[in-house]
């Protein structure tokens with residue numbers, strides 16, 4: 001049994017102060033346990049018995065011999081002297097104790113041999129003195145087990161010496177069920193905390209435990225002190241299924257519960273910052289190899305987010321919502337990769353300044369739950385006369401990019417880093433997941449702008465990508481799990497005590513049983529969750545046009561006032577940029593054809609024949625852009641006009657030139673990809 005091996009090693013027993021853990025040690029039965037406890041204290045008593053026996057036998061053999069008397073006396077003195085000499089290397093106290101014991105024992109033996117063990121006081125001396133001496137050794141041993149942070153002596157030296165940390169000291173360890181925390185003090189000037197980090201694998205090997213069971217938390221105030229944490233039994237091996245969100249209707253500012261740690265504590269992450277705790281909003285990277293449980297981990301996070309009342313989610317998934325389909329109707333906006341995702345990214349860029357301005361105008365240095373409520377507090381007013389402004393609140397915004405490597409690469413490092421930096425003060429968090437957590441998927445600077453990570457099992461070579469070096473040094477090794485431990489993860493994120501970073505946790509598993517619960521959650525979010533505020537909705541519509549629908553209500557319920565307000569401002573001929581009331585029930589998937597599908601579909605009129613006149617051609621081109629806009633295909637390039645060119649006998653190079661002209665006219669805007677243009681919705685065009 002692992003646990004017992006661990007204890008048998010003696011380390012915990014030596015330094016716990018409390019001895020063995022309840023019910024542990026030895027053969028498993030009560031008898032075995034007692035025997036195990038008593039065994040170390042027997043030798044002095046055996047020595048006492050042996051001395052008595054030797055006295056009786058010696059008297060029978062040499063009772064009458066004068067020569068034997070001289071020999072025995074000399075031997076006794078010699079043995080005592082030798083003990084004293086040999087004790088030189090031990091402590092003074094131990095040396096004296098040993099010499100006195102040998103002197104008393106050998107003197108009694110000499111007297112018993114010569115005069116007889118029962119003569120005069122010799123037998124009384126044996127019966128009274130022997131137990132006293134034996135007991136004195138027992139007491140010494142018991143005291144040695146409670147060093148109270150004192151230098152550790154030889155026994156711990158055994159383990160630490162084995163792992164190359166001789167002369168380090170282990171103090172009084174704290175023993176909890178399945179967790180031992182032992183303070184370590186290193187040799188001043190000789191050893192550093194780094195040496196312990198490097199020795200963790202050897203400590204695990206000495207204790208016959210997996211590498212992830214042994215961790216080290218350096219003391220931030222000292223280079224030679226820290227806590228060695230040993231968690232002998234893997235309490236995460238039991239799979240726990242997801243049964244529902246932890247806090248339905250709570251605020252997104254409250255922690256998201258995504259699983260549990262190895263000691264049973266809840267595994268938490270926070271997205272918005274907390275001004276009181278001096279914490280900023282964070283962005284999260286979900287990193288894990290294939291089969292590491294990334295999909296289920298994302299579901300843990302997303303279900304928690306969707307169950308909160310003051311948040312909206314924009315979600316891009318190039319895998320066509322394979323894993324997330326049951327939750328899709330709870331999202332404010334969903335995109336299936338390709339052009340749809342490009343539009344979403346452009347929209348994210350556009351809403352950041354608008355949201356930041358709104359928060360600033362209402363006196364919020366960062367998003368807090370009160371920002372999502374109607375602004376009835378004169379402390380948070382945008383009116384110059386200081387009276388409450390009554391503006392609709394602004395929900396927190398989570399923008400989520402599944403399998404994001406391509407999107408991020410297209411976006412470029414500087415753009416992404418800028419978005420990530422600025423989004424934090426706009427009441428937004430980005431969540432990004434990667435197919436393979438490695439630097440060929442994501443550049444160093446992009447990785448650096450995602451401060452939080454949920455690091456699942458991966459290739460050992462990719463550990464350095466997933467986790468900060470300090471956490472790996474402290475004993476975190478997602479590479480040791482690969483895809484054999486789905487859902488196991490380390491979480492590094494503001495709000496979590498840093499001591500926890502190297503502790504593994506496990507997210508919950510989603511099975512087929514979870515599907516109806518997720519569907520109910522999405523329906524709840526659709527009815528009771530937040531809707532985009534007018535500022536966010538206005539900014540996104542200015543970029544995405546009809547591609548952004550906002551979360552629709554499926555039961556014909558009136559749309560939230562935020563959206564109606566935007567619609568009322570719209571050009572009446574266009575009937576508003578957001579969903580028409582009669583379109584409210586339309587499945588957004590049907591409304592937004594994928595890029596590939598759109599490429600093949602003949603969406604334009606079927607005019608054929610002669611080449612149009614230049615004026616006619618320009619009119620047709622402008623109609624084509626309007627049609628793209630109606631379709632919600634807001635990012636276009638010459639290749640999107642291939643069929644159209646064939647129909648109208650126009651060339652793609654002519655289209656290229658017209659695209660540039662349209663950009664000069666303000667109808668299009670350049671994207672950071674050459675030859676790709678974003679349509680400026682007609683409402684906001686000059």
Ligand SMILES: Nc1ncnc2c1ncn2[C@@H]1O[C@H](COP(=O)(O)OP(=O)(O)OP(=O)(O)O)[C@@H](O)[C@H]1O
Pocket residue numbers: 239240288289290291292293294295296297435486487488506507508509510
């Ligand atoms: N927390 C968990 N506990 C137990 N099993 C889990 C857990 N999370 C995921 N699994 C199981 O592990 C397997 C792989 O999970 P999942 O598909 O989420 O991995 P993935 O990392 O998303 O892989 P891929 O990238 O190939 O989609 C699935 O069978 C899933 O049910």
